[in-house]
Amino acid sequence: MEDGKVRVRFAPSPTGMLHLGGARTALFNYLFARYQGGDLVLRVDDTDRERSTRGFEAAQLEDLEWLGLGFDEGPYRQSERGDVYDAAVEKLAEAGLVYRAEDEAGRRALYFRPREREGSYRDALRGEIPFSRVEDFVLVKSDGTPAYNFAAVADDAEMGITHVLRGEEHLSNTARQVLLYRALGEGEPEFLHLGLILAPDGAKLSKRHGARSVAEHRREGYLPGAIIEHLATLGWSHPAGREEFDGLEELAQEWDPSRLGASPAIFDPDRLLQRNARRIRALPAGDLLRRLEPFLDEPPPEGRELLAVEAIKEEMRVLSDAPRLVREITDPVDPRTFARELTEASVGVYARAEEVLEGRRIEGWRMPAESSGSCAPGRRGGDEDPRPLASPAARADGVPQRAADALPLRRARGRESRERIKRAREARLGHERADTGHPERAAGRGGGERQRGPLRLRADRVQPHPHR
Numbered sequence: 001m002e003d004g005k006v007r008v009r010f011a012p013s014p015t016g017m018l019h020l021g022g023a024r025t026a027l028f029n030y031l032f033a034r035y036q037g038g039d040l041v042l043r044v045d046d047t048d049r050e051r052s053t054r055g056f057e058a059a060q061l062e063d064l065e066w067l068g069l070g071f072d073e074g075p076y077r078q079s080e081r082g083d084v085y086d087a088a089v090e091k092l093a094e095a096g097l098v099y100r101a102e103d104e105a106g107r108r109a110l111y112f113r114p115r116e117r118e119g120s121y122r123d124a125l126r127g128e129i130p131f132s133r134v135e136d137f138v139l140v141k142s143d144g145t146p147a148y149n150f151a152a153v154a155d156d157a158e159m160g161i162t163h164v165l166r167g168e169e170h171l172s173n174t175a176r177q178v179l180l181y182r183a184l185g186e187g188e189p190e191f192l193h194l195g196l197i198l199a200p201d202g203a204k205l206s207k208r209h210g211a212r213s214v215a216e217h218r219r220e221g222y223l224p225g226a227i228i229e230h231l232a233t234l235g236w237s238h239p240a241g242r243e244e245f246d247g248l249e250e251l252a253q254e255w256d257p258s259r260l261g262a263s264p265a266i267f268d269p270d271r272l273l274q275r276n277a278r279r280i281r282a283l284p285a286g287d288l289l290r291r292l293e294p295f296l297d298e299p300p301p302e303g304r305e306l307l308a309v310e311a312i313k314e315e316m317r318v319l320s321d322a323p324r325l326v327r328e329i330t331d332p333v334d335p336r337t338f339a340r341e342l343t344e345a346s347v348g349v350y351a352r353a354e355e356v357l358e359g360r361r362i363e364g365w366r367m368p369a370e371s372s373g374s375c376a377p378g379r380r381g382g383d384e385d386p387r388p389l390a391s392p393a394a395r396a397d398g399v400p401q402r403a404a405d406a407l408p409l410r411r412a413r414g415r416e417s418r419e420r421i422k423r424a425r426e427a428r429l430g431h432e433r434a435d436t437g438h439p440e441r442a443a444g445r446g447g448g449e450r451q452r453g454p455l456r457l458r459a460d461r462v463q464p465h466p467h468r
């Protein structure tokens with residue numbers, strides 16, 4: 001232990017999965033250590049023999065690692081530090097401050113009798129906290145395990161912890177703990193009791209109350225960066241109001257403990273979801289594809305993986321949305337879907353789609369040339385001659401031959417309709433020319449046309465062309 005070096009610890013109990021409240025405490029300890037150029041120690045507070053398991057411990061460590069919250073020392077386990085507690089009991093016994101008595105269940109336990117029963121301690125976020133009427137309390141339980149307050153103090157003192165950052169539910173424990181520090185002749189660390197993170201219903205996020213775990217978020221396809229960024233904003237604020245950071249590294253550069261707050265913060269799952277969606281959208285397609293691999297039940301279309309990722313990225317909020325979205329763009333297109341989405345204003349767009357998709361195969365939808373002589377590709381007119389929509393001719397299976405046939409719209413027939421389509425197309429093409437400044441591309445005559453707007457996704461949804 002280096003003299004004068006800041007040392008903080010994160011001390012979870014392995015009695016359940018790591019949830020976002022615990023993770024936020026781990027994050028702030030991590031950031032505090034980074035800010036001070038100090039060390040973060042990980043200590044597993046597993047004195048509760050009945051509820052602690054190695055499985056929960058391993059899962060919590062895995063989640064911390066996934067979040068990128070590395071530690072400098074540990075993990076230490078309280079269950080393996082009996083010598084430290086024995087030495088502390090001895091010291092208190094020499095001072096005449098311990099005695100054996102029956103606990104509430106009638107079993108023999110070791111008690112601490114504090115020298116003083118009132119006083120105060122300083123909390124860096126809350127100022128001086130007075131306490132009074134502290135009663136004798138258990139140091140070592142009847143089964144030989146150290147009680148929480150005693151183990152925490154003996155460990156923090158032995159580990160040279162200089163700052164204790166933890167949730168404010170520990171405020172009442174801290175009064176007992178400072179009496180122990182004083183009785184042991186140890187200097188007290190500086191305390192920072194962080195405001196709690198509450199569920200939307202106002203209850204403390206806690207393992208006992210079934211808070212959603214970090215692992216569940218991971219399985220659902222949240223990005224660790226989104227969780228870190230979100231947790232950072234709960235109980236801390238950036239001087240310039242920033243709420244988005246490139247990653248833990250950038251956050252650590254910007255973080256400063258003077259902006260920590262003592263008020264509770266409500267965890268809003270929707271905001272986390274939005275953040276996640278935004279970060280997914282910002283990922284380069286290759287990176288996103290790699291992250292999606294564990295979530296996909298079948299690979300995206302071969303050779304078009306990145307295209308597929310680009311096509312679904314906008315609609316993805318969590319990575320586990322991917323299989324459904326990939327299916328949506330690769331499954332055969334049901335023309336009824338087109339029909340449902342089309343409105344009267346789409347008539348011009350539809351006519352344009354017909355041109356673009358001509359010659360390509362869409363499963364479940366025959367091109368007009370195959371279904372009706374009236375719209376043979378050979379008859380395709382130029383820009384000035386959009387074809388009228390074909391007459392409604394339902395197939396035997398009830399699926400209309402053309403999506404437009406299912407339109408709940410006035411049929412686009414007759415001169416008036418043709419004129420309307422023509423005007424709509426001209427307006428759109430003119431708009432496109434103005435946009436691109438490239439008449440050929442704008443008119444859709446360029447080689448591998450890439451359509452914009454609503455058509456783009458449709459064109460992507462087409463099965464790969466056999467001649468490509």
Ligand SMILES: Nc1ncnc2c1ncn2[C@@H]1O[C@H](COP(=O)(O)OP(=O)(O)OP(=O)(O)O)[C@@H](O)[C@H]1O
Binds near residue numbers: 012019166167197208
């Ligand atoms: N909702 C929360 N808000 C802020 N900090 C929290 C929250 N829940 C836990 N912490 C902090 O995280 C650290 C680890 O907590 P711990 O492992 O005891 O989780 P817990 O959910 O409080 O457990 P339990 O449900 O058993 O009470 C402690 O410092 C604790 O103060």
